[in-house]
Amino acid sequence: MREGDLAAFGEITATSYYEVDARTYQRAWPDPVRRPPGRNGAWLNRARAALDTDPGGCWVAEVDGEVVGGAVSRVRELMWILASFAVLPQHQGRGIGTQLMAAAMHHGRGCLRGMFAASADPGAVRRYRLAGFDLHPQMLLMGVVDRSEIPVVDRVREGAAGDIDLLNSVDRQTRGAAHLSDHELLLAQFRLVVTDHTTGAGYAYVDDDGAPTLLAATNRRTAAKLMWEALASSRPGEQVSVHHITAANAWALDVGLAARLAIHQSGFLCVRQMKPPTPYLHHGSLL
Numbered sequence: 001m002r003e004g005d006l007a008a009f010g011e012i013t014a015t016s017y018y019e020v021d022a023r024t025y026q027r028a029w030p031d032p033v034r035r036p037p038g039r040n041g042a043w044l045n046r047a048r049a050a051l052d053t054d055p056g057g058c059w060v061a062e063v064d065g066e067v068v069g070g071a072v073s074r075v076r077e078l079m080w081i082l083a084s085f086a087v088l089p090q091h092q093g094r095g096i097g098t099q100l101m102a103a104a105m106h107h108g109r110g111c112l113r114g115m116f117a118a119s120a121d122p123g124a125v126r127r128y129r130l131a132g133f134d135l136h137p138q139m140l141l142m143g144v145v146d147r148s149e150i151p152v153v154d155r156v157r158e159g160a161a162g163d164i165d166l167l168n169s170v171d172r173q174t175r176g177a178a179h180l181s182d183h184e185l186l187l188a189q190f191r192l193v194v195t196d197h198t199t200g201a202g203y204a205y206v207d208d209d210g211a212p213t214l215l216a217a218t219n220r221r222t223a224a225k226l227m228w229e230a231l232a233s234s235r236p237g238e239q240v241s242v243h244h245i246t247a248a249n250a251w252a253l254d255v256g257l258a259a260r261l262a263i264h265q266s267g268f269l270c271v272r273q274m275k276p277p278t279p280y281l282h283h284g285s286l287l
């Protein structure tokens with residue numbers, strides 16, 4: 001993959017992910033939307049950064065000189081992470097994805113552990129299991145936060161770039177590999193909240209809707225506190241969705257139920273040579 005391929009591959013991921021969502025979403029859920037233009041910038045920034053740090057992990061497939069698919073992957077410490085993987089719907093099922101996956105996995109050949117979030121696409125899930133990954137179903141919480149249930153959260157403060165060493169240390173204790181420069185990307189896009197106390201340390205990146213998009217902590221009580229801090233910033237009366245909750249993170253389900261959110265299920269966390277991290281809510285592409 002080269003810089004000039006990014007825009008085309010960005011469009012392919014938006015089209016292919018939307019097509020999967022339209023095919024697999026549940027009727028009670030809000031209708032899926034194609035990646036809104038407002039989020040394209042963040043996708044491009046992440047992919048461009050991966051091209052810089054991990055050129056050997058980023059690949060495109062061409063048919064008659066036209067980009068029809070690609071894969072973006074990273075190595076962080078001793079962990080291989082697949083961020084984006086898509087082939088245009090009309091070119092799927094012909095073995096292109098298998099070749100892209102092999103090229104991206106070659107980038108992680110020195111890594112014991114691997115991790116990524118999978119859509120509910122049966123073809124994608126087939127590829128991942130055949131590549132040797134364990135599949136852990138992901139739950140999500142959806143609804144409007146009952147504000148009368150929000151507890152007082154103490155010892156949580158706003159975070160900044162000066163906290164990155166602390167964040168990397170919590171990453172190593174929870175997922176077994178630090179995010180390193182990916183924290184800069186996350187900081188540019190989300191609000192960061194941090195807690196660092198003798199009773200526990202942790203952090204959460206919180207999106208505009210009040211959902212924690214990445215949360216890691218050294219114990220469950222601290223993780224729950226950070227999740228409450230995020231939910232408290234949701235807009236009164238508006239829907240919030242907290243994604244990527246594995247069964248290993250039942251503490252997050254308990255916070256969600258207390259806030260009167262409903263539990264649903266979608267997709268898988270795929271891991272190799274490791275258990276699903278906990279207490280931890282993974283980011284969809286930076287994990």
Ligand SMILES: CC(C)(COP(=O)(O)OP(=O)(O)OC[C@H]1O[C@@H](n2cnc3c(N)ncnc32)[C@H](O)[C@@H]1OP(=O)(O)O)[C@@H](O)C(=O)NCCC(=O)NCCS
Pocket residue numbers: 016017020085086087088091092093094095096097098099117118119120121122123124126127
């Ligand atoms: C996942 C994806 C990149 C794979 O690319 P691809 O070019 O279709 O991959 P391949 O053709 O090499 O392999 C797909 C496999 O799934 C199988 N498959 C396709 N549709 C399937 C279905 N509905 N049920 C079961 N298996 C299916 C194919 O037969 C093939 O398996 P085989 O090679 O053992 O026969 C592509 O399907 C895609 O873009 N999907 C939508 C986006 C997405 O979900 N991306 C993953 C995000 S985590």
